[in-house]
Amino acid sequence: MLDFTGKVAFVTGAGSVGEGWGNGKATAVLLARRGAMVCGLDLDAGALQATTDILQQEGLAQNWLAIPCDMLDSAAVERAVAACLARFGRIDVLVNNVGGSAPGDPVSMPEEVWQQQLDLNLTSAFLGCKHVLPVMARQFDDTGKGGAIVNIGSVGSMTFQLGGRVSAGYAASKAGLVAFGRSTAIAYVQRGIRVNTVIPGSMHTPLVEHRLVKQLGTVDAAALIAKRHAAVPMGFMGDAWDVAHAVAFLASDEARYITATQLVVDGGMTAARTA
Numbered sequence: 001m002l003d004f005t006g007k008v009a010f011v012t013g014a015g016s017v018g019e020g021w022g023n024g025k026a027t028a029v030l031l032a033r034r035g036a037m038v039c040g041l042d043l044d045a046g047a048l049q050a051t052t053d054i055l056q057q058e059g060l061a062q063n064w065l066a067i068p069c070d071m072l073d074s075a076a077v078e079r080a081v082a083a084c085l086a087r088f089g090r091i092d093v094l095v096n097n098v099g100g101s102a103p104g105d106p107v108s109m110p111e112e113v114w115q116q117q118l119d120l121n122l123t124s125a126f127l128g129c130k131h132v133l134p135v136m137a138r139q140f141d142d143t144g145k146g147g148a149i150v151n152i153g154s155v156g157s158m159t160f161q162l163g164g165r166v167s168a169g170y171a172a173s174k175a176g177l178v179a180f181g182r183s184t185a186i187a188y189v190q191r192g193i194r195v196n197t198v199i200p201g202s203m204h205t206p207l208v209e210h211r212l213v214k215q216l217g218t219v220d221a222a223a224l225i226a227k228r229h230a231a232v233p234m235g236f237m238g239d240a241w242d243v244a245h246a247v248a249f250l251a252s253d254e255a256r257y258i259t260a261t262q263l264v265v266d267g268g269m270t271a272a273r274t275a
């Protein structure tokens with residue numbers, strides 16, 4: 001079940017903004033533990049090194065290629081794909097995980113922040129697909145096996161975030177990611193490539209302590225975390241492993257009939273709260 005032996009995965013944002021487990025880091029490590037060869041990309045070489053250290057400690061260094069790469073630089077992404085092919089020969093799974101939120105509505109948000117949000121959350125996935133889809137399509141022509149793409153969205157595209165905080169650029173770009181995924185899925189449905197989106201809810205990743213506390217101007221991180229736990233119908237935030245397991249399922253052969261759809265991983269949050 002969910003065995004990735006013989007498969008090669010390309011995971012973007014495979015580091016984490018702080019100590020602990022971000023969604024891309026957990027996904028990269030989970031796929032390697034399940035037998036995949038994994039290319040992990042991150043803008044932050046130090047964050048990527050932390051993932052490398054974990055895989056080395058677990059005896060999985062031979063399953064891993066770390067590639068420092070800015071997912072907004074098309075030529076760099078193209079080089080990363082070439083490096084992955086040179087080392088592992090194919091790409092079966094693409095996880096477009098790079099993303100993050102900035103607060104603001106159309107008036108309070110500077111235009112450059114709006115553009116940065118679209119780039120970080122949407123263009124990063126576009127460039128991942130742009131350079132990996134031809135590889136998967138060639139594999140399909142040669143062997144009948146294409147690949148699976150999983151994008152990481154957010155419930156921020158479906159409901160107000162905690163405390164009614166507005167992040168218009170994040171909401172728009174993550175909603176766009178769902179539309180992008182569905183459209184790409186249909187474009188490649190006959191080339192053996194599936195495209196789906198995992199939509200995490202309020203997850204307890206290092207991002208909460210490192211970014212949200214600052215963004216919200218909160219001094220009491222523990223109070224913010226307690227509030228985030230309480231806002232989830234299950235009573236607690238999920239973590240990066242909950243996202244990673246959903247990604248692994250959608251990327252696996254067991255999900256062979258699932259494409260152009262979304263898997264919400266939010267402890268019931270969107271059902272309980274409407275925008």
Ligand SMILES: NC(=O)c1ccc[n+]([C@@H]2O[C@H](COP(=O)([O-])OP(=O)(O)OC[C@H]3O[C@@H](n4cnc5c(N)ncnc54)[C@H](O)[C@@H]3O)[C@@H](O)[C@H]2O)c1
Nearest residue numbers: 013015016017022023042043070071098099154203205207
């Ligand atoms: N943490 C949550 O509560 C939550 C909720 C919903 C959705 N998400 C989504 O999950 C994804 C990952 O979130 P996380 O909490 O693990 O974040 P994170 O910031 O810990 O990890 C993301 C990684 O991406 C890297 N990165 C940023 N810009 C990059 C670029 N241009 N090129 C390459 N790498 C880049 C960062 O260096 C970082 O290591 C994001 O798309 C985020 O929007 C997170």
